[in-house]
Amino acid sequence: MSTDIKQFTVSIYTENNIGLLNRISAIFQRRHMNIESLNTSPSEIEGVSRFTLVVNITESQMKKIIGQIEKQVEVIKAYYHTEGEIIYQESCIFKMKSDLLFDERQIQNIIKESNARIVTVNKKFFVIEKSGRKEEIDLLYRELSPFGIMQFSRSGRIAVTKDEMKISTMLQAFQH
Known part of the structure; x- marks a missing residue:
């Protein structure tokens, strides 16, 4: 063994x-x-x-x-x-300041390239959702971190x- x-x-x-x-x-x-x-x-x-x-x-x-x-x-x-x-997936959500969505062109590219999606936008913040393998979520976290993540939550594996x-x-x- x-x-x-x-x-x-x-x-x-x-x-x-x-x-x-x-x-x-x-x-x-x-x-x-x-x-x-x-x-x-x-x-x-x-x-x-x-x-x-x-x-x-x-x-x-x-x-x-x-x-x-x-x-x-x-x-x-x-x-x-x-x-x-x-076959497994995990999910996560990121809460970020709304002005980033409009002022930082790179944020929109990161969201698109990672196959994440925006689930809500208001004056103060927006929320991104991503489902995928652990490595994909880890990568998105690393890419968004320099811009300042207000909140982050991740599910367990399904x-x-x-x-x-x-x-x-x-x-x-x-x-x-």
Whole structure:
């Protein structure tokens, strides 16, 4: 088993119960592991939630953690994936001073070249939205930083697998 640290995307299908997020994060905390990204949302099956986490650990650590996560009563199934096995996106929004939009021609070029979009403009500020891979968002942040970012917010990773997941059949049975 490899001792190389890799980035894994973890998908956890659960019943939607209060306190589960604390118990899942405690599994990582007890092992002094940082969760890089976290998103929770409804899944493709009504009544079933999906947690999507990103962690940088070894595969042997990942396997142990999946075992611990699946011991939680409300957890239906947990999976881990490498970057090559998933399609993912992150989203972010930037709030910037409105005069930049009109006075700095370069800002409009940065927005266009990054495939970002302006979602609102008023006298004081404008807001840019960007969805994409982590590297694309990091690059846009670096390009806009010299102009002064008033506020910045970024989502956790959302992901789907390239291959079919057997969980869908399992969840159909869970639903009935």
